[in-house]
Amino acid sequence: xxxxxxxxxxxxxxxxxxxxxxxxxxxxxxxxxxxxxxxxxxxxxxxxxxxxxxxxxxxxxxxxxxxxxxxxxxxxxxxxxxxxxxxxxxxxxxxxxxxxxxxxxxxxxxxxxxxxxxxxxxxxxxxxxxxxxxxxxxxxxxxxxxxxxxxxxxxxxxxxxxxxxxxxxxxxxxxxxxxxxxxxxxxxxxxxxxxxxxxxxxxxxxxxxxxxxxxxxxxxxxxxxxxxxxxxxxxxxxxxxxxxxxxxxxxxxxxxxxxxxxxxxxxxxxxxxxxxxxxxxxxxxxxxxxxxxxxxxxxxxxxxxxxxxxxxxxxxxxxxxxxxxxxxxxxxxxxxxxxxxxxxxxxxxxxxxxxxxxxxxxxxxxxxxxxxxxxxxxxxxxxxxxxxxxxxxxxxxxxxxxxxxxxxxxxxxxxxxxxxxxxxxxxxxxxxxxxxxxxxxxxxxxxxxxxxxxxxxxxxxxxxxxxxxxxxxxxxxxxxxxxxxxxxxxxxxxxxxxxxxxxxxxxxxxxxxxxxxxxxxxxxxxxxxxxxxxxxxxxxxxxxxxxxxxxxxxxxxxxxxxxxxxxxxxxxxxxxxxxxxxxxxxxxxxxxxxxxxxxxxxxxxxxxxx
Amino acid sequence: xxxxxxxxxxxxxxxxxxxxxxxxxxxxxxxxxxxxxxxxxxxxxxxxxxxxxxxxxxxxxxxxxxxxxxxxxxxxxxxxxxxxxxxxxxxxxxxxxxxxxxxxxxxxxxxxxxxxxxxxxxxxxxxxxxxxxxxxxxxxxxxxxxxxxxxxxxxxxxxxxxxxxxxxxxxxxxxxxxxxxxxxxxxxxxxxxxxxxxxxxxxxxxxxxxxxxxxxxxxxxxxxxxxxxxxxxxxxxxxxxxxxxxxxxxxxxxxxxxxxxxxxxxxxxxxxxxxxxxxxxxxxxxxxxxxxxxxxxxxxxxxxxxxxxxxxxxxxxxxxxxxxxxxxxxxxxxxxxxxxxxxxxxxxxxxxxxxxxxxxxxxxxxxxxxxxxx
Numbered sequence: 012x013x014x015x016x017x018x019x020x021x022x023x024x025x026x027x028x029x030x031x032x033x034x035x036x037x038x039x040x041x042x043x044x045x046x047x048x049x050x051x052x053x054x055x056x057x058x059x060x061x062x063x064x065x066x067x068x069x070x071x072x073x074x075x076x077x078x079x080x081x082x083x084x085x086x087x088x089x090x091x092x093x094x095x096x097x098x099x100x101x102x103x104x105x106x107x108x109x110x111x112x113x114x115x116x117x118x119x120x121x122x123x124x125x126x127x128x129x130x131x132x133x134x135x136x137x138x139x140x141x142x143x144x145x146x147x148x149x150x151x152x153x154x155x156x157x158x159x160x161x162x163x164x165x166x167x168x169x170x171x172x173x174x175x176x177x178x179x180x181x182x183x184x185x186x187x188x189x190x191x192x193x194x195x196x197x198x199x200x201x202x203x204x205x206x207x208x209x210x211x212x213x214x215x216x217x218x219x220x221x222x223x224x225x226x227x228x229x230x231x232x233x234x235x236x237x238x239x240x241x242x243x244x245x246x247x248x249x250x251x252x253x254x255x256x257x258x259x260x261x262x263x264x265x266x267x268x269x270x271x272x273x274x275x276x277x278x279x280x281x282x283x284x285x286x287x288x289x290x291x292x293x294x295x296x297x298x299x300x301x302x303x304x305x306x307x308x309x310x311x312x313x314x315x316x317x318x319x320x321x322x323x324x325x326x327x328x329x330x331x332x333x334x335x336x337x338x339x340x341x342x343x344x345x346x347x348x349x350x351x352x353x354x355x356x357x358x359x360x361x362x363x364x365x366x367x368x369x370x371x372x373x374x375x376x377x378x379x380x381x382x383x384x385x386x387x388x389x390x391x392x393x394x395x396x397x398x399x400x401x402x403x404x405x406x407x408x409x410x411x412x413x414x415x416x417x418x419x420x421x422x423x424x425x426x427x428x429x430x431x432x433x434x435x436x437x438x439x440x441x442x443x444x445x446x447x448x449x450x451x452x453x454x455x456x457x458x459x460x461x462x463x464x465x466x467x468x469x470x471x472x473x474x475x476x477x478x479x480x481x482x483x484x485x486x487x488x489x490x491x492x493x494x495x496x497x498x499x500x501x502x503x504x505x506x507x508x509x510x511x512x513x514x515x516x517x518x519x520x521x522x523x524x525x526x527x528x529x530x531x532x533x534x535x536x537x538x539x540x541x542x543x544x545x546x547x548x549x550x551x552x553x554x555x556x557x558x559x560x561x562x563x564x565x566x567x568x569x570x571x572x573x574x575x576x577x578x579x580x581x582x583x584x585x586x587x588x589x590x591x592x593x594x595x596x597x598x599x600x601x602x603x604x605x606x607x608x609x610x611x612x613x614x615x616x617x618x619x620x621x
Numbered sequence: 622x623x624x625x626x627x628x629x630x631x632x633x634x635x636x637x638x639x640x641x642x643x644x645x646x647x648x649x650x651x652x653x654x655x656x657x658x659x660x661x662x663x664x665x666x667x668x669x670x671x672x673x674x675x676x677x678x679x680x681x682x683x684x685x686x687x688x689x690x691x692x693x694x695x696x697x698x699x700x701x702x703x704x705x706x707x708x709x710x711x712x713x714x715x716x717x718x719x720x721x722x723x724x725x726x727x728x729x730x731x732x733x734x735x736x737x738x739x740x741x742x743x744x745x746x747x748x749x750x751x752x753x754x755x756x757x758x759x760x761x762x763x764x765x766x767x768x769x770x771x772x773x774x775x776x777x778x779x780x781x782x783x784x785x786x787x788x789x790x791x792x793x794x795x796x797x798x799x800x801x802x803x804x805x806x807x808x809x810x811x812x813x814x815x816x817x818x819x820x821x822x823x824x825x826x827x828x829x830x831x832x833x834x835x836x837x838x839x840x841x842x843x844x845x846x847x848x849x850x851x852x853x854x855x856x857x858x859x860x861x862x863x864x865x866x867x868x869x870x871x872x873x874x875x876x877x878x879x880x881x882x883x884x885x886x887x888x889x890x891x892x893x894x895x896x897x898x899x900x901x902x903x904x905x906x907x908x909x910x911x912x913x914x915x916x917x918x919x920x921x922x923x924x925x926x927x928x929x930x931x932x933x934x935x936x937x938x939x940x941x942x943x944x945x946x947x948x949x950x951x952x953x954x955x956x957x958x959x960x961x962x963x964x965x966x967x968x969x970x971x972x973x974x975x976x977x978x979x980x981x982x983x984x985x986x987x988x989x990x991x992x993x994x995x
Contacts, residue, residue, distance in 0.1 A: 084942065085843055085845065085846075085942045085943070086842055086942060086943075089842065089844075158839045162790070162791055162838070162839070164789075164790055164791075164807055165790040165791065165839070170755075170789065170790055170841060255807040255808060255809060256809060261790075261791055261806055261807050262806060295703070296702065297703050297704075297705060297706065298705055298706070298707050300707070301708040301709070301713050302707065302708065303708070304708070304713050304717075326793055326802050326837075327804050327806070328785075328803060328804060328820035328821075330739070331735045331736045331739040335732045338728070338732065338735065339731075342724045342727060343724060345720060345724060346717060346721055346724060349679075349720045350713070350716060350717055352683060353713075353716040354713070356683070356687060356690060357706075357712065359690040359691070359694060360690050361694060361706065362694050362703045363694065363695075363696045363700060363703045364690070364691060364694050364695050364696055365696050366695065366696075374687065374691060377683075377687055378684060378687055381679075381680060381683045381684065385676040385677075385679060388672060388675075388676050388727070389672055389673065391731075392668055392669060392727060392731045393731060394665045394731065394734040394738055394801065395665050395666070395669030395801075396801075397665055397800070397802055398654040398665055398666075398669075398797065398800070398802070399654075400793075400801075400802060400837070401793060401795075401802070401837040401838055402837065465653070465655065466652065466653050466654070466655075467650055467651065467653055467654065467797050467833070469795070469835060469836070469837045469845075471839040471844060471845075472844060472845030473844075473845045474845050474846075476833075476848070476921075478651055478833070479650065479652055479833075480650050481650075
């Protein structure tokens with residue numbers, strides 16, 4: 012495709028690039044290729060979907076607050092729990108991580124933008140439209156209802172004849188395109204656009220984790236794409252990959268899904284590790300303990316994550332040899348993960364810890380993620396997983412990992428980098444309310460789930476028998492969920508208010524040492540007046556004056572930045588339209604989408620460089 | 622084996638977890654995993670208990686260290702700048718090696734247990750084919766030529782071999798007190814006969830009782846309502862149940878039940894259900910032989926009373942959304958109704974409740990559904 016070169020090469024003039032001049036404000040957002048604005052749009056969109064996914068969580072918890080409740084019907088509940096999982100993973104946790112990639116990577120490595128700015132915009136628009144498409148299913152009363160894991164053959168035409176699963180299969184296929192494009196973009200950016208002197212082993216930990224995650228994105232998502240293509244062929248064209256009677260294999264889907272699904276867990280967690288590895292040193296006033304081993308353990312986690320998928324399938328009946336292999340490989344991944352936790356503790360040891368909201372979230376993340384890691388080891392003991400699998404014990408485990416590990420880190424990251432994005436602080440008092448309500452609410456919701464599961468509560472049930480005697484535990488969980496909802500409202504209020512009225516922050520309010528803190532807050536469209544040369548992992552510690560002087564210098568008159576383009580937006584519409592029109596059941600409407608894509612790509616390729 | 626001593630670690634584990642559970646551990650939990658009544662269940666809890674102590678130790682270490690550093694190293698006025706330490710090779714090796722040792726200590730019993738619980742069953746084991754359906758359980762006893770549904774009768778003290786598969790989507794057979802769950806994967810009838818793709822669970826029950834279970838793999842609309850009950854009986858009681866199941870019940874001529882049988886045999890009912898000793902040979906729905914003696918109807922949903930059975934026959938969709946059974950009246954988009962009048966339903970109920978003899982009633986009466994088998 013015609014993304015013609017890198018940010019610094021594309022010959023466009025600065026004035027056009029800043030995007031605020033000569034065009035309406037809205038249209039400047041629609042056509043922007045600035046990684047910072049795209050990062051903000053990613054973040055805003057992910058937080059919007061976070062509210063929808065959170066609302067779904069409240070509906071789930073309300074239904075389960077007492078046994079044999081009839082607040083939601085079975086069919087509605089099954090749609091809600093499917094959409095809660097699908098939304099939180101694909102529309103919130105992943106893209107919120109990508110929002111951080113977008114905003115921070117060029118700033119951390121000393122680049123003016125990502126390698127393919129228009130491709131970056133395309134990723135965003137595909138994500139937005141894919142997310143809206145998935146949620147449009149609610150308008151038809153036919154939201155996906157096969158679980159986020161979509162096990163065949165339940166998701167096949169025979170057992171799910173409605174459009175529900177079509178929305179799911181197509182929506183996730185679309186979102187996968189966005190993720191793969193993003194992965195390509197960040198691998199290229201980190202490989203090619205680092206500032207002079209920024210060797211690989213001088214990159215900030217967050218950049219490193221983004222780098223590893225990007226490789227997981229471009230390798231794991233295609234596996235899922237294959238599974239979805241097979242499923243879509245079954246559903247739309249009468250293929251029989253997963254149809255038992257025709258010799259299809261239900262377990263094949265499980266392999267394809269989890270072969271993607273487990274690296275996916277690390278796609279979510281590694282950026283969180285990166286964020287924690289930036290926050291903890293800054294507020295401990297100490298450098299990160301054991302930088303090299305933190306990098307290697309991240310790479311190792313990424314590699315091993317490819318060899319553990321069948322620990323989601325211990326009850327499938329793969330036999331003792333397979334179960335033993337995956338039990339041991341899953342245990343081995345605990346070693347590099349443990350290293351990270353101990354190195355964070357060692358970073359704090361002997362430090363001078365400032366309890367900012369960001370640091371509270373980081374400490375809370377370490378506390379909760381460790382619980383999730385420990386229960387993960389209990390799952391890896393395959394025989395005992397035969398009891399825990401598909402119960403609320405697992406729900407507890409992965410919420411400790413994804414809520415405790417990923418979301419707390421992402422919240423911490425927002426508090427930490429908000430001053431860079433806006434030039435203003437978020438309110439610290441509200442921030443502390445935000446943290447404690449979320450931490451206590453989360454513990455109330457997710458800790459008792461361990462016991463609910465071991466006492467016999469399966470997952471994905473819209474109701475449970477009163478005789479199981481699990482009403483009290485579930486009620487506590489529900490109260491915790493509403494406490495979390497209050498915390499999210501506090502956060503939303505804090506975010507919106509601080510955006511305009513927060514206390515001014517300056518360039519480097521936390522006294523951090525990585526490159527993004529050298530430039531102004533918010534940074535100019537071109538990030539750095541002149542790209543500083545880097546001599547260490549902590550450029551703002553070793554040569555702060557010269558780095559800052561270069562970064563905030565006036566832009567060179569011959570500096571060129573990529574200009575705005577509306578072809579990414581245009582092309583994204585086609586990429587959503589083509590598969591979505593399959594749902595008409597007619598052969599020709601998808602061709603409209605394909606033609607639309609062709610027009611977009613051609614114009615993109617021949618877009619004049621002005 | 623000496624069950625009580627081998628249960629000790631599992632019970633300790635249960636005690637610890639229960640103390641930590643704070644609320645709600647006072648009552649009885651019919652689906653608890655902490656009180657296994659099989660050798661299989663005890664093996665699982667033993668290996669869990671082993672890992673649990675290591676994990677608790679690591680968790681405590683990390684959380685205590687975390688609290689310690691946040692208290693001890695908090696910023697205080699007048700304190701000098703912290704020493705800038707970039708790492709410590711020996712320390713990092715230590716906290717790589719120690720977890721590696723712990724992982725090994727957990728991995729060895731794990732792998733041993735995996736192979737042990739998958740060992741082939743002895744030749745005298747009672748074989749039951751468990752077949753998952755949306756949303757009910759079929760149990761076939763090939764050695765006795767018996768088929769039943771939703772209520773699994775098993776003898777105590779004899780090795781059991783469950784052969785699991787599904788007729789439609791993936792389900793998972795889980796009766797927590799019997800031990801771990803195993804998926805029932807969809808396979809063709811031919812594959813089931815060859816044993817190809819069939820899953821296995823092997824265990825011996827050592828305590829009579831009634832044990833609750835339910836499907837553990839999401840299987841569509843009424844997944845939450847796909848429940849079952851295992852009745853573990855002493856060998857002679859089990860043999861009695863087998864005899865009852867093989868003895869056809871014929872309602873006395875002229876009785877309401879006899880009229881019900883006649884209605885059953887001329888309506889849609891017989892197309893889907895089998896009742897041994899009659900012309901009803903349908904295989905789509907659960908086998909109803911001996912229904913009157915079962916503790917519940919609708920796969921563990923409703924207590925087996927004439928009123929509940931009538932409710933179920935009139936409108937199964939209200940009880941179990943998505944069930945493939947037609948009601949007496951048409952529903953939009955539903956199956957063709959049976960069209961039975963209230964009188965006819967009453968007669969059919971009388972007939973079905975008559976299927977089940979006093980001796981088998983006593984077998985289940987001795988272990989009411991609320992019992993935990995102790």
